[in-house]
Amino acid sequence: xxxxxxxxxxxxxxxxDKRTLALMxxxxxxxxxxxxxxxxxxxxxxxxxxxxxxxxxAETLAETGAEVTVYDDVAAAMRDLEDxxxxxxxxLENGRPRVTLEGSSPxxxxxxxxTLQQAxxxxxxxxxxxxxxxxxxxxxxxxxxxxxxxxxxxxxxxFFFVFIVAGVSFLRERTxxxxxxxxxxxxxxxxxxxxxxxxxxxxxxxxATIVVWFATRVLGIALEGSFGLVLLANLFIVLSALTLGTLxxxxxxxxxxxxxxxxxxxxxxxxxxxxxxxxxMPEWLQTVGHALPLYYGAKAMQAIMLRGAGWxxxxxxxxxxxxxxxxxxxxxxxALRKHRAI
Amino acid sequence: xxxxxxxTVSPPDHDICISVRSVTRVFGKRVVLENVDLAVRLGxxxxxxxxxxxxxxxxxxxxCGLDLPNRGExxxxxxxxxxxxxxxxIGYMAQSDALYNELTARENLTFFASLYGxxxxxxxxxxxxxxxxLRLRDDLNKxxxxxxxxxxxxxxxxxxxxxxxxxxxxDEPTVGIDPELRASIWEELRRLSARGVTVLVTTHVMDExxxxxxxxxxxxxxxxxxxxxxxxxxxxxGQSMEEAFLHxxxxxx
Numbered sequence: 001x002x003x004x005x006x007x008x009x010x011x012x013x014x015x016x017d018k019r020t021l022a023l024m025x026x027x028x029x030x031x032x033x034x035x036x037x038x039x040x041x042x043x044x045x046x047x048x049x050x051x052x053x054x055x056x057x058a059e060t061l062a063e064t065g066a067e068v069t070v071y072d073d074v075a076a077a078m079r080d081l082e083d084x085x086x087x088x089x090x091x092l093e094n095g096r097p098r099v100t101l102e103g104s105s106p107x108x109x110x111x112x113x114x115t116l117q118q119a120x121x122x123x124x125x126x127x128x129x130x131x132x133x134x135x136x137x138x139x140x141x142x143x144x145x146x147x148x149x150x151x152x153x154x155x156x157x158x159f160f161f162v163f164i165v166a167g168v169s170f171l172r173e174r175t176x177x178x179x180x181x182x183x184x185x186x187x188x189x190x191x192x193x194x195x196x197x198x199x200x201x202x203x204x205x206x207x208a209t210i211v212v213w214f215a216t217r218v219l220g221i222a223l224e225g226s227f228g229l230v231l232l233a234n235l236f237i238v239l240s241a242l243t244l245g246t247l248x249x250x251x252x253x254x255x256x257x258x259x260x261x262x263x264x265x266x267x268x269x270x271x272x273x274x275x276x277x278x279x280x281m282p283e284w285l286q287t288v289g290h291a292l293p294l295y296y297g298a299k300a301m302q303a304i305m306l307r308g309a310g311w312x313x314x315x316x317x318x319x320x321x322x323x324x325x326x327x328x329x330x331x332x333x334x335a336l337r338k339h340r341a342i
Numbered sequence: 343x344x345x346x347x348x349x350t351v352s353p354p355d356h357d358i359c360i361s362v363r364s365v366t367r368v369f370g371k372r373v374v375l376e377n378v379d380l381a382v383r384l385g386x387x388x389x390x391x392x393x394x395x396x397x398x399x400x401x402x403x404x405x406c407g408l409d410l411p412n413r414g415e416x417x418x419x420x421x422x423x424x425x426x427x428x429x430x431x432i433g434y435m436a437q438s439d440a441l442y443n444e445l446t447a448r449e450n451l452t453f454f455a456s457l458y459g460x461x462x463x464x465x466x467x468x469x470x471x472x473x474x475x476l477r478l479r480d481d482l483n484k485x486x487x488x489x490x491x492x493x494x495x496x497x498x499x500x501x502x503x504x505x506x507x508x509x510x511x512x513d514e515p516t517v518g519i520d521p522e523l524r525a526s527i528w529e530e531l532r533r534l535s536a537r538g539v540t541v542l543v544t545t546h547v548m549d550e551x552x553x554x555x556x557x558x559x560x561x562x563x564x565x566x567x568x569x570x571x572x573x574x575x576x577x578x579x580g581q582s583m584e585e586a587f588l589h590x591x592x593x594x595x
Contacts, residue, residue, distance in 0.1 A: 176443075177436055177440035180408070180436055180440060181434075181436060181440035181454075182457070184429060184434040185430075185457040186426055186430045186457070187429075339408075340408050340424075341407070341409055341424055342407065342425070342426055
């Protein structure tokens with residue numbers, strides 16, 4: 001009897017928390033749909049630039065499924081490779097094909113090599129193929145998947161944990177009544193937010209530094225660019241997590257509800273932070289990615305760590321991250337109106 | 343809502359500290375306060391007596407400027423509310439203790455005082471004085487999570503007093519406090535009132551209401567009676583505050 005009463009109470013309670021209910025029922029569907037959309041994709045068509053090679057080669061490559069661009073001179077093709085317009089450049093060097101891979105994405109490297117081998121078999125049916133010379137623009141064949149994914153995971157995990165902790169602690173300020181008490185002082189609403197960002201910013205900065213240091217120095221993730229720049233990019237990633245976390249906590253009534261934001265806010269960012277090649281997704285889904293801060297953060301991290309990008313290359317992404325952070329902080333100032341009218 | 347069953351002659355304007363005029367506050371479809379009028383004089387201890395859910399906390403939050411009325415006007419010391427700079431002249435103590443449990447009492451006090459721009463030697467003296475007054479001197483350096491309920495309440499009061507406000511607004515200040523301490527808190531409120539501080543206190547305890555200079559009885563979002571404790575009891579023809587409350591409550595519904 002007591003057990004039944006207990007069960008009934010829990011069912012009643014749960015029924016009244018419609019959000020938790022919806023999360024339990026809808027969120028798995030949402031995430032599953034995302035995984036399907038993201039993973040259920042065609043093979044990547046590698047973009048190959050052909051320079052100074054017989055037209056037969058370009059044609060065969062195109063037939064085997066590559067997007068082929070023909071260049072008159074190698075330098076122009078290499079420039080496009082540098083700008084990420086191409087995944088590889090094929091040129092003839094002393095009668096032997098020379099392949100230069102862009103190198104930062106293992107999946108794209110593999111796609112290029114696959115297409116190339118197929119094309120060579122078609123071109124030289126006899127079996128005695130000429131071994132192409134392989135060169136890498138960035139990195140080398142020694143780069144493993146961890147190098148590739150690691151560059152993004154550094155940003156992601158920094159983001160994830162700051163988001164959670166910032167969300168819960170700002171929530172606690174509210175549930176303990178201290179936020180209400182703070183707002184009964186001449187403190188302005190934006191000062192509350194700014195003070196929080198500042199106080200918390202210290203710890204998140206420490207966290208961002210430790211994560212970057214650990215990833216590159218202890219785990220040995222490839223780092224082609226400068227350590228300082230990675231650190232800077234990660235700091236801005238974490239800033240966006242901090243502002244987003246505190247903003248989201250305004251819409252949660254307890255710790256549990258903060259954690260409910262993980263599948264809704266954090267998990268989707270994983271899909272769009274570069275772990276999965278964006279170009280394999282439907283276009284509308286790519287647009288979604290552009291609305292998430294981690295997309296820009298991961299892009300910058302990837303550029304620095306895998307391609308040795310400088311400040312000029314990541315400035316735009318950092319600017320977007322700063323923009324996101326400012327918007328989140330501003331919205332939080334507005335959300336505080338709920339607790340004090342002025 | 344019917345007119346207050348008992349009205350005192352309204353005091354002259356310059357004498358008024360808190361003025362609430364035809365204030366209505368609605369949350370969604372729920373009318374929490376309807377057409378409330380109230381005038382609290384400078385330096386008096388004014389009580390808001392009513393059962394929980396009557397709208398006391400909502401009224402107090404409106405008076406402090408933490409919330410906006412849907413209709414009506416509130417003035418504090420002649421200034422229309424809400425105004426940010428008025429928070430420096432109000433000492434507010436919420437119903438639940440809003441303290442940082444990880445920090446010591448001194449750190450809590452210092453933090454809130456610094457929000458009012460207090461610092462240095464003056465702040466140190468003020469904290470020492472308050473600790474003496476509220477008998478927290480020996481526990482100032484203890485983290486608050488080691489505090490008992492009564493000690494937390496005293497610390498909350500100390501925080502409300504730290505910037506020497508002209509108006510003190512206390513939402514159920516003596517809940518969970520032992521009788522001895524309750525008496526000492528009321529003694530302190532008396533002293534503050536004698537120095538010219540206006541004190542607004544909410545309570546649902548009848549015997550506490552008796553200690554106020556004047557009080558308003560609030561029920562279902564409306565003031566049902568207002569006057570000195572003696573006036574109210576006499577008008578109700580009863581001996582106790584409880585009888586008076588039931589009398590006016592019955593008349594209003």
